[in-house]
Amino acid sequence: MMSEGSSFMKGLILGGIFCLVMSYFETFNPGVHSESHQHLHHHLKPLSKDELQKLSESQMSELTQQVRVYCLIMVTPKLLVHWVTVNDTWSKHCDKSVFYTSESSKAVEGFDLQEQDEWARLRKAIKHAYENAGDLRWFFVARPTTFAIIENLKYLVLDKDSSQPFYIGHTEKSGELDYVEYDSGIVLSYEAVRRLIEMFKDEDKCPERGRALWKMPEEKQLATCLKYSGVFAENGEDAQGKGLFNKKSTSSLISDSMGQNPADVVEACCSDMAITFGGMSPSQMQVLMFGVYRLRPYGHDFHDSLTFLPPKDSDND
Amino acid sequence: MTQPPHLESRTQHVRDTWGKRCNIILYMSSKESDFPTVGLNVSEGRSQLYWKTIRAFQHIHKHHLDDADWFLKADDDTFVVLENLRYGLSKHNTEEPLYFGRRFTPFVKQGYMSGGAGYVLSKEALRRFVKGFADGLCTHNTELEDTGLGQCMETMRVRTGDSRDVLRRQTFHPYPPYYYLPRQLPRPRPWYLLYEHYDPVEGPGCCSDLAISFHYIDAVGMHTLEYYTYHLRPYGYKYRFNPDNK
Numbered sequence: 001m002m003s004e005g006s007s008f009m010k011g012l013i014l015g016g017i018f019c020l021v022m023s024y025f026e027t028f029n030p031g032v033h034s035e036s037h038q039h040l041h042h043h044l045k046p047l048s049k050d051e052l053q054k055l056s057e058s059q060m061s062e063l064t065q066q067v068r069v070y071c072l073i074m075v076t077p078k079l080l081v082h083w084v085t086v087n088d089t090w091s092k093h094c095d096k097s098v099f100y101t102s103e104s105s106k107a108v109e110g111f112d113l114q115e116q117d118e119w120a121r122l123r124k125a126i127k128h129a130y131e132n133a134g135d136l137r138w139f140f141v142a143r144p145t146t147f148a149i150i151e152n153l154k155y156l157v158l159d160k161d162s163s164q165p166f167y168i169g170h171t172e173k174s175g176e177l178d179y180v181e182y183d184s185g186i187v188l189s190y191e192a193v194r195r196l197i198e199m200f201k202d203e204d205k206c207p208e209r210g211r212a213l214w215k216m217p218e219e220k221q222l223a224t225c226l227k228y229s230g231v232f233a234e235n236g237e238d239a240q241g242k243g244l245f246n247k248k249s250t251s252s253l254i255s256d257s258m259g260q261n262p263a264d265v266v267e268a269c270c271s272d273m274a275i276t277f278g279g280m281s282p283s284q285m286q287v288l289m290f291g292v293y294r295l296r297p298y299g300h301d302f303h304d305s306l307t308f309l310p311p312k313d314s315d316n317d
Numbered sequence: 318m319t320q321p322p323h324l325e326s327r328t329q330h331v332r333d334t335w336g337k338r339c340n341i342i343l344y345m346s347s348k349e350s351d352f353p354t355v356g357l358n359v360s361e362g363r364s365q366l367y368w369k370t371i372r373a374f375q376h377i378h379k380h381h382l383d384d385a386d387w388f389l390k391a392d393d394d395t396f397v398v399l400e401n402l403r404y405g406l407s408k409h410n411t412e413e414p415l416y417f418g419r420r421f422t423p424f425v426k427q428g429y430m431s432g433g434a435g436y437v438l439s440k441e442a443l444r445r446f447v448k449g450f451a452d453g454l455c456t457h458n459t460e461l462e463d464t465g466l467g468q469c470m471e472t473m474r475v476r477t478g479d480s481r482d483v484l485r486r487q488t489f490h491p492y493p494p495y496y497y498l499p500r501q502l503p504r505p506r507p508w509y510l511l512y513e514h515y516d517p518v519e520g521p522g523c524c525s526d527l528a529i530s531f532h533y534i535d536a537v538g539m540h541t542l543e544y545y546t547y548h549l550r551p552y553g554y555k556y557r558f559n560p561d562n563k
Contacts, residue, residue: 088500093551149549151552151553151554152552155552250541250545251541254540258536258537263333265540266334266543269544270548270549272549272550273552274549283499286495286498286499286500287494287498288545290498290521290524291546291549292545292550292551293551293554295526295528295545295546296546296556297398297399297400297401297527297546297547298400298403298527299400299404300547302550306552306553307553307555308551308553308554308555309555310554310555316498316521317557
């Protein structure tokens with residue numbers, strides 16, 4: 001009995017050491033899982049000013065036409081005020097925006113998925129969006145507590161080929177999994193969505209209703225399914241390396257910066273070309289809408305290389 | 318206008334944001350300091366506010382009359398966009414007796430300008446204000462700084478200007494943006510709009526794109542507005558409001 005017990009213990013210890021060694025190897029070789037994707041970096045930046053200026057007017061015009069965004073805003077009747085506010089603010093700047101809801105609301109229009117499970121709902125929404133994309137090639141998924149500046153999103157992906165798999169946002173790591181945080185918004189290229197929908201068919205790798213004892217949040221389920229189809233999370237940042245996707249609100253970020261960088265609060269805080277802010281209340285979103293699209297000092301000209309026109313039938317931008 | 322206990326919590330943030338855009342900025346206080354603050358011969362407190370304002374303008378008239386064209390009074394919790402102030406004033410003549418701000422209606426026949434939202438005097442208006450006190454035509458007849466100044470302006474025949482933009486939207490604001498911008502169903506005037514001289518508009522039409530001031534802005538709010546005004550922007554966006562192209 002004793003010798004069997006000690007063999008078992010030796011086996012257990014050896015197995016444990018083997019596991020530790022293997023996981024160490026993986027962390028030292030991040031390139032190991034990059035064999036099937038075309039781009040090897042995990043930080044994604046917009047075109048530089050110089051590169052933009054090299055483009056001809058017709059190239060510029062073509063790129064501006066091509067970079068069109070389908071916004072999927074995942075709502076529930078509980079978030080009605082946010083839903084209505086997003087409908088009245090930033091979503092007007094998407095080329096198409098659809099509010100995918102768990103159940104219908106009498107107060108406002110939305111696409112009723114009749115689904116209470118969040119992951120199942122996200123899958124259905126993505127499938128519907130893909131089937132109804134028309135000639136739109138970029139998808140942006142957000143909760144109604146997030147505010148997005150779509151023009152800056154377009155600027156970020158302007159030179160990226162949507163027929164390549166892109167999965168962009170603020171990236172976090174959970175063990176070996178790099179995933180894009182939901183609260184700061186998720187950007188997917190057409191090809192990424194195409195592969196994802198294919199992977200949805202695989203009930204083993206990408207189940208609709210998880211079989212785990214605990215429920216993995218949708219953002220990680222999404223990352224897992226995408227990883228299996230060779231699509232990897234990339235962190236969106238500006239030329240200076242500042243994150244463009246934020247899960248905190250503007251005032252929260254400014255407040256943090258006041259503590260960390262009192263001499264240079266705004267410079268150190270957030271990018272001029274920020275794309276998202278999470279955790280925004282409805283009235284904060286109304287103010288941010290004004291702050292982004294209207295409030296400005298007279299006489300400052302930016303000489304941007306692109307032009308985005310204001311949306312029709314809108315009075316708050 | 319500031320005071321010793323506010324230098325770190327408020328005034329510093331004015332200095333770190335919009336203060337540097339003034340041609341000259343003077344921090345008026347009861348005590349002189351290395352901040353630097355100008356020490357006026359007054360004590361602090363709401364009851365002394367009009368005295369403080371009178372002394373401040375007398376100081377400026379004495380020492381800085383020729384150093385500037387227009388004279389803005391703001392509080393240490395007012396956020397000001399200097400470029401938009403200059404733009405708004407550009408079509409006016411500083412030798413005329415004029416002053417601008419958020420026009421309120423009661424107490425003074427021609428109306429008066431809200432103190433918190435900030436107001437700006439032409440050079441002639443400043444001369445007349447100081448002369449009014451020198452000649453005894455204006456007196457310290459109230460503790461309310463904005464009403465008092467408004468009364469003296471009327472006595473000295475200084476006109477209340479209209480600071481709204483070409484679309485009749487307000488530029489000076491006595492409260493923060495979130496009071497005005499959210500859409501509202503048609504309703505009777507809320508308390509903070511009771512004194513309005515011009516018909517108030519709630520929702521997006523409340524406020525000019527080229528807003529000049531917001532008030533009751535705390536330290537975080539100052540830097541947030543600085544970020545919104547001077548940094549955060551939508552790349553390539555063609556703004557709707559182009560006042561020069563009309």
